[in-house]
Amino acid sequence: MALRAIRGAIQLDTDERNHLLRATAELLTKTLHVNDIDNAQLVSILFTATPDITSEFPALAARELGLGDVPLMCSVEMNVPHALPRVIRIMIHAEMSVERSQIQHVYLRGATALRLDLAQ
Numbered sequence: 075m076a077l078r079a080i081r082g083a084i085q086l087d088t089d090e091r092n093h094l095l096r097a098t099a100e101l102l103t104k105t106l107h108v109n110d111i112d113n114a115q116l117v118s119i120l121f122t123a124t125p126d127i128t129s130e131f132p133a134l135a136a137r138e139l140g141l142g143d144v145p146l147m148c149s150v151e152m153n154v155p156h157a158l159p160r161v162i163r164i165m166i167h168a169e170m171s172v173e174r175s176q177i178q179h180v181y182l183r184g185a186t187a188l189r190l191d192l193a194q
Contacts, residue, residue, distance in 0.1 A: 085184030
């Protein structure tokens, strides 16, 4: 088993608490599913949000999905003038037996523009 990092992002339509929680849960669920990761493999999850997101902590969505025993941390993304607005990013650290090249990073909605080479 190796420690692997899986990236992902989703752009919110609006900074509204319930929308943020649903979108973050969608991003987490899809990322875990496509990489065939179960909770026991998770080491930690880092969340970032662009500075224009203030309605809720994205990590709450993970706790609501039953990931309360996984170390979670939220941070604010750099405030770069030309940055895509209303974006939640994740970096999941997990113990996996796959090569790094087999990891599937997940970029949803407008966040696909961040990594066109990786977006599905």
